[in-house]
Amino acid sequence: MQIDWLTVAAQIVNFLILVWLLQHFLYGPITRAMERREARIADRLDEAEKKREAAEEEASSFREKQAELERSREQLMEEARDAAAEERRSLEQTARDEVEARKKGWLEQLSAERRGFEGDLRRRTADAFYALARRALGDLADAELEGRIASAFTRQLSELDDETADKLKKGAESAEGGVTIQSRFPLDSKPKQQLTRAVHQRLGDSVDVAYTEVADLDCGIVLKAGSQQLAWSIEHYLDALERKVDDELARVTADVREDGEK
C-alpha cells in the first residue's frame, strides 16, 4: 500500500478539470434548462391562474347579470300581479257600482211603486172609508147624532185659539154681523142653544147666528162667517187614518230596502 504522490497530483488536477468540464457540460446547462422550464411552467400556471380568474370574474358577472335578470323578471311579475289585482279591483268596483245602481234604480222603482201604491191605497181607503162612513153615518144620522156633533163642535169652538177667533169675528163683521151654521139635518133647539151660546161667548153677543141644512154635507157642522169657516167633520179621522197608513207603508218599504241591501 503505497501512495504515488505524482499520481495524487495528477488525480487532483484531473479531478479539478473534471469539475470544470462537468460544470460546463452538465450542471450548468441542465440547471439552466430546468430553471427556464420551471419559469415557463410557472408563467403558464400564472397565465392559467389569470385566465381562471378572468373566467371566474366573467362567471360572476354572468351570475350577477342572471340575478339581475331574475330580479327584473320578478319585478315584472310583481307589476303584472299588481296590475291584475288593480284590474280585478276596478272590475269588481264597476260590477259593484252597477249592482248598486241597479239596486238603487230598483229601490227607486220600488219607492215609486210604493208611492203609487200608497196614493192608490190612500185614495181607495179614503174612498172606501168615505163610502163606509157615508153609509154608516147616513144610516145612523139623525137629530141625536147631529146633537152630539153639535156638542163636539161647541167644545171645539170654545177651545178655539184667539187668532182663529179674531178671523171668524172679522169674517162675521164682513158678513154684516152674521154667521151661518150649516148642518145636514135640522138641529134641535138644545144643541142650537148650546151653539149660539158658544158663538156668543167666543165671537161676541152681537153676532147673529143662522142655521141652515145642507143636503150634500156628509156628516158634520160648518160655521161660516163671511169668507171664514170653521168645521167639524169626519175629515179629521180620515186624515188621521191616512197618516197612520202612510207610516205603516214607510215602515214596510224600509224593511224591504234593508233586506235588499243585505
Added chain:
Amino acid sequence: MDITPDTIVLLELGPVAINATIAFTWLVMLLLVAVSWLVTRRLTEDEQLSRWQNLLEVVVFGMRDQIRDVAHADPGRYLPFIGTLFLFIVTSNILFVVPGFQPPTGSLSTTTALAICVFVAVPLYAILESGPRAYLAKYLQPTVFMLPFNIIGEISRTVALAVRLYGNVMSGTVIVAILISVAPFFFPVLMQLLGMLTGVIQAYIFAVLAMVYIASAIRTHGGGDEPTAGEPAREADSARDTPPDDHRT
C-alpha cells in the same frame, strides 16, 4: 497480483509514467464529459424530454436535493464539487464490473487526491461564506488549548475519508481476484454485484460526508448558530460509523 493500479504502468513518456490509475481516470472523465456533452448539446425546454436528458436531470436534481437536505442552503455553489465527487466515484465503482477495468478509486493515490480536495474545499467554502478570520477562529474553540486537537481532527478526518474509499474499492477488487482463482464460477459474479452495490454506497457516503464537513464548517463560522453546530458533527459521526459497518456485515 496488483493491489493498486498505480503500479500498472501503461505508457512511459520520458520521466512521466502514465499508470493505469491516471489512464482509467481519463477514461471515466471522457465518458462523463462525452455523455454530458451529447445530451446537453440539444437540451429541450419543452415538456417532451429525451430519455437521456431526463436521466441527467434526475441525477443532477437528485444531487441538488441531497445537498440542500444536508447543507440547508442553496445547493448551487456546492453542486459542481460534490456532484463531481459523486459522479466520478460512482462511475469508477460501477465500471469495475467491466473486465479489464481497474477502478481508479481502488488506488490510494486517487482517494488521497480526492480527500485532499475535500480537505482544501472545506476551509475554502467556509472562508468564502464568512471570511478567513471567522474560519480560523474556529480552531480556537472552545479554548486555545483545543487548537492542536482541532488540527488533528481535520487531518484525521481527511485520512479516514481517503482510506475508507480506498479500502472498500480495493478490497472488492482483491476479493474478486482471489475468488476467481479459488472458485471461478458464479461466486465472483455475486461478489461483483455486491461490489457494485457497495461502490454506489461508498460514492454516496463520500459525497455526503464531504458535504457534511463543508456544511459543518460553514455553519460553525457562518451564522454563529451554536445549537446546529454540534448537530452536523453528530450527523457526520453517525454517517461515518454506520454505513461502513452495515457494509462490512
